[in-house]
Amino acid sequence: MRTWMVAGALAGVLSASGAAVAAPAPVPEADLAFHGTAVMSGGKVEVKLTPRNGGPAAVPDATVRLRWSVALAEAQQLPARCAREGERTVVCGTGALAVHGVGGQLDVPVRLKETSSEVTLEIDKVWGGGTTDKDHTNDQVQVLVLATGDAYAF
Structure with missing residues (x-):
């Protein structure tokens, strides 16, 4: 019985030719965070966002x-690096x-x-360029933005 269990365990390590199969390379880890401000006035919200990487690996992209708590106007003039994903x-x-x-810095103006007198803005990482991020406390942010013309920091 013991011989069979060891042989079964080795079957996952050896290929059909008997050569050892390399273990998959570890996934690089990076700690992404997003900081900035949001200002709302006259039905427009201006978000200024700066991404940061705490490492230990670089992020290729x-x-x-x-995501806003209210619908965005149909027509938007978004920066080249941005695209509309849905209604909000x-x-x-x-x-x-x-x-x-x-x-x-990303400057993202939306109409x-x-x-509205207030909106909630949620910011989160969707993709980390093939890296993993085990600390989600700083890459998911929620900020209440009032229509005061004041900058709300996150």
Whole structure:
């Protein structure tokens, strides 16, 4: 019985030719975070967002999602790195992020479908360029933005 169990365990390590199969390469880890401000005035919200990578690996590219609690106007003029994902959602590419690096600021202006006195903005990482991020405490943010013209930091 013991011989059979050892032989079965070795079958997963050896290929048909008897050569050892290499273990898969470990997935690099990076700690992505997003910081910035959101200002709402006159039915428009201006988000300024800066991605940061706490390492330990570089990130070749990442995608961040911006989701509003209210519908966005149909026509939007979004930055080149951004695309509309749904009625209330925009996704943006961050570009490459060096280890312990700060990416370029994303300026994402949006128009709301209807004027509102407040919106909730949710920001989260969608894709990390093939890296894993075990600390989600800093890559998922929710901020209440009032229509005061004041900048709300996150």
